[in-house]
Amino acid sequence: MIPTISNLQRRDLNHVWHPCSQMKDYEDFPPIVIKSGKGIYLYDENGKQYLDAVSSWWVNLFGHANERISTALANQAFQLEHVIFANFTHEPAVLLAEKLAKITPDGLTKVFFADNGSSAIEVALKMSFQYHMQKNKPNKKRFLALTDAYHGETLGALSVGGVDLYNEVYQPLLLDTIRAQGPDCYRCPYNESPDSCRTPCISSVEEKLKVHQAELAAIIIEPLIQAAAGMKMYPPTYLKKLKELCLRYDVHLIADEVAVGFGRTGTMFACEQADITPDFMCLAKGLTGGYLPLSAVLTTEDVYDAFYDDYESMKAFLHSHSYTGNPLACRVALEVLQIFEDDNYLDEIQEKGAYMNELASKVFNHQPYLGEYRQTGMVGAIELVKDKVTKESFPSEERIGYKIYQIALEKGLLLRPLGNVLYFMPPYVITKEEINKMISITNEAVQQYFESTKVPTYE
Numbered sequence: 001m002i003p004t005i006s007n008l009q010r011r012d013l014n015h016v017w018h019p020c021s022q023m024k025d026y027e028d029f030p031p032i033v034i035k036s037g038k039g040i041y042l043y044d045e046n047g048k049q050y051l052d053a054v055s056s057w058w059v060n061l062f063g064h065a066n067e068r069i070s071t072a073l074a075n076q077a078f079q080l081e082h083v084i085f086a087n088f089t090h091e092p093a094v095l096l097a098e099k100l101a102k103i104t105p106d107g108l109t110k111v112f113f114a115d116n117g118s119s120a121i122e123v124a125l126k127m128s129f130q131y132h133m134q135k136n137k138p139n140k141k142r143f144l145a146l147t148d149a150y151h152g153e154t155l156g157a158l159s160v161g162g163v164d165l166y167n168e169v170y171q172p173l174l175l176d177t178i179r180a181q182g183p184d185c186y187r188c189p190y191n192e193s194p195d196s197c198r199t200p201c202i203s204s205v206e207e208k209l210k211v212h213q214a215e216l217a218a219i220i221i222e223p224l225i226q227a228a229a230g231m232k233m234y235p236p237t238y239l240k241k242l243k244e245l246c247l248r249y250d251v252h253l254i255a256d257e258v259a260v261g262f263g264r265t266g267t268m269f270a271c272e273q274a275d276i277t278p279d280f281m282c283l284a285k286g287l288t289g290g291y292l293p294l295s296a297v298l299t300t301e302d303v304y305d306a307f308y309d310d311y312e313s314m315k316a317f318l319h320s321h322s323y324t325g326n327p328l329a330c331r332v333a334l335e336v337l338q339i340f341e342d343d344n345y346l347d348e349i350q351e352k353g354a355y356m357n358e359l360a361s362k363v364f365n366h367q368p369y370l371g372e373y374r375q376t377g378m379v380g381a382i383e384l385v386k387d388k389v390t391k392e393s394f395p396s397e398e399r400i401g402y403k404i405y406q407i408a409l410e411k412g413l414l415l416r417p418l419g420n421v422l423y424f425m426p427p428y429v430i431t432k433e434e435i436n437k438m439i440s441i442t443n444e445a446v447q448q449y450f451e452s453t454k455v456p457t458y459e
């Protein structure tokens with residue numbers, strides 16, 4: 001069937017190459033033209049409403065076209081839109097750096113700005129390598145990452161990522177990363193249960209550390225949720241042990257909080273739940289509430305000091321991006337953090353998160369293909385499996401997630417499944433009624449998909 005397409009859709013297809021997409025798919029599923037947004041909703045050119053259950057790729061916190069944030073942005077735009085950030089500074093950047101140093105775990109006192117999550121990862125990797133080099137440990141030039149990790153798309157970030165779908169093609173271009181088996185709580189090979197888990201799976205990391213300690217600069221990890229891998233969740237104990245291992249083996253810990261930072265896991269930062277301070281913390285996405293690209297790498301005095309010397313020593317960190325410390329983005333981030341405080345959003349997240357968890361667990365429990373419903377803070381995930389007992393996955397060629405996504409869109413809900421995992425990561429301004437709606441439309445979409453296919457039922 002050839003859908004009727006609008007003028008803008010046709011012109012889009014003439015010139016635009018969309019991210020993370022097979023453009024041929026767009027021929028029978030053209031891009032939806034969004035005209036406006038308000039709160040948790042997006043509106044297309046025909047006025048159709050979509051509930052944004054994925055916060056527009058995990059960036060939005062307080063709704064689209066948020067009054068306070070838009071006003072702060074407009075005011076800043078009339079005062080100063082941008083200035084070179086080498087040898088220059090400005091109030092929004094200073095205030096934001098102070099604020100980030102204050103709200104992140106103790107000991108993270110220095111802030112380096114970049115433009116997006118991937119660049120923040122590049123900064124942390126380069127800083128860690130250079131730190132060791134300047135401490136006379138030039139052999140420490142490799143990184144350890146977990147299976148199923150995701151850290152972004154630039155070559156360095158992709159190198160530490162472990163999701164084959166994104167990496168495989170580029171393997172010849174990537175750094176030689178050391179890979180440890182990451183936690184897999186749903187299919188736990190040790191038969192532990194999340195509540196009483198003693199994290200025996202950490203042994204995989206320790207084995208690699210024992211062998212590669214001398215050549216390792218840092219371990220990089222997504223605290224509590226391996227998001228892009230399908231919202232794989234694991235307990236804080238794992239992080240706590242990981243930090244101990246890093247200290248014991250003289251390896252940095254890079255906490256990639258790009259997806260989980262700013263309240264997503266129920267605390268401001270996921271690392272808080274393990275009571276740890278990493279050597280580097282990478283922040284982006286929610287930092288600007290979904291308004292502008294901005295990222296920050298927080299690090300310690302110890303790291304900073306290793307670069308601090310007379311110019312001739314050539315120890316400086318000579319890394320920059322054109323838009324480093326952009327005033328508009330910094331001002332927006334400040335407003336986002338102010339809203340967090342003024343409206344006690346961490347409490348709201350706890351309350352709404354608990355509500356969502358209870359309701360979704362109950363509703364999806366009836367689905368014959370539900371492997372697991374799992375949730376941390378305001379991130380909920382439904383893993384669909386072919387067989388509940390063996391936990392066998394649906395083959396990726398069936399594109400179950402993609403098909404359910406299309407059905408849900410038709411019903412006015414924007415999900416963006418990761419393979420066979422559907423997830424909710426809504427803006428925090430969502431109400432309980434809207435949570436009901438999000439869950440019931442998802443349930444209908446899943447049901448409708450399975451009714452339309454002839455997959456045998458396993459019960």
Ligand SMILES: *Cc1c(COP(=O)(O)O)cnc(C)c1O
Nearest residue numbers: 116117118150151152256258259
């Ligand atoms: C999205 C993401 C990144 C990359 O951020 P971009 O801004 O898309 O470059 C890095 N790490 C994690 C954990 C992410 O979810």
